[in-house]
Amino acid sequence: MSEQLGGYRRNVRDLLEWANASDPASPETFARRNLPRIGLYDSAGDTGQVALATGVMTSVPIFLRAGDIITNISVRSGATAAGTPTNYWFALYDDSAVPALLGQTGDQTSTAWAANTTKxxxxxxxxxxxRTGIYxxxxxxxATTPPTLLGSVAxxxxxxxxxxxxxxxxxxxxxxAPLTITSTTAKQFVPYVVLT
Incomplete structure (x- = not known):
C-alpha cells in the first residue's frame, strides 16, 4: 500500500471523511466547487485581500468533467452588500490557453445583492x-461599493x-462578459463558487 500511495501509509480516502458532512445528502445531486465549504472567511475582514473591484472581472479556476451540464453559478456575499449596483453577472470560460467565454448569466443591472446572501x-x-479540464x-x-465575498486566501x-x-x-x-480572459493580474483572495 505504501508504494501505491507514495510515502503516505494510510488510506487517503479516510482523510476525506469530513467531506461527507458538507456534501449534498444525495450522491446524485450535481455540484462542482472551486473550494471546500469549510475554512471560508469574508473578504471584508482583510482590506489587503479585496474580492472585487468595480467594473473589473475576478475569475477563478474550477475543475469540470466532460459531460457536466452547468446551468447555474452561485456566489455568496459577505458582510458588505452591493452598494448601488448598475451591472453584475457571472460567466463560465473554457479550458483554452486563452480561456474563451462559454456562457454568461443575465446582467442583473440594479437588482439588490444583500449582505450574507447566496446569489x-x-x-x-x-x-x-x-472535455475534462480546468475551466x-x-x-x-x-457598483459604488462591490459586495464582499466569502472565500479563502491562497x-x-x-x-x-x-x-x-x-x-x-x-x-x-x-x-x-469579455469574450476571452486576457491580461490578468493574480489576486490572493479566492471567491468561493458553486456550479450546478
Missing part, C-alpha cells in the same frame, strides 16, 4: 462541458507552471 444566477443557456468562473460587479504561484487561484482582468466592464 444564484442561471446561465443564458446551459453549458455542456466538452474558469468570472464574477463582475459594477498563496500566489511560486512554482513554475502553477496557475493563479484568483485573478482580475478587464476594466470599466458593464453588461457583457
Amino acid at each position: 444564484t444566477l442561471a446561465l443564458a443557456s446551459p453549458v455542456t462541458v466538452p 474558469y468562473v468570472g464574477i463582475m460587479v459594477t 498563496a500566489p504561484a511560486i512554482v513554475t507552471g502553477e496557475r493563479a487561484l484568483s485573478q482580475s482582468s478587464g476594466s470599466s466592464l458593464t453588461a457583457s
Whole structure:
C-alpha cells in the first residue's frame, strides 16, 4: 500500500471523511466547487485581500468533467452588500490557453445583492462541458461599493507552471462578459463558487 500511495501509509480516502458532512445528502445531486465549504472567511475582514473591484472581472479556476451540464453559478456575499449596483453577472470560460467565454448569466443591472446572501444566477443557456479540464468562473460587479465575498486566501504561484487561484482582468466592464480572459493580474483572495 505504501508504494501505491507514495510515502503516505494510510488510506487517503479516510482523510476525506469530513467531506461527507458538507456534501449534498444525495450522491446524485450535481455540484462542482472551486473550494471546500469549510475554512471560508469574508473578504471584508482583510482590506489587503479585496474580492472585487468595480467594473473589473475576478475569475477563478474550477475543475469540470466532460459531460457536466452547468446551468447555474452561485456566489455568496459577505458582510458588505452591493452598494448601488448598475451591472453584475457571472460567466463560465473554457479550458483554452486563452480561456474563451462559454456562457454568461443575465446582467442583473440594479437588482439588490444583500449582505450574507447566496446569489444564484442561471446561465443564458446551459453549458455542456466538452472535455475534462480546468475551466474558469468570472464574477463582475459594477457598483459604488462591490459586495464582499466569502472565500479563502491562497498563496500566489511560486512554482513554475502553477496557475493563479484568483485573478482580475478587464476594466470599466458593464453588461457583457469579455469574450476571452486576457491580461490578468493574480489576486490572493479566492471567491468561493458553486456550479450546478
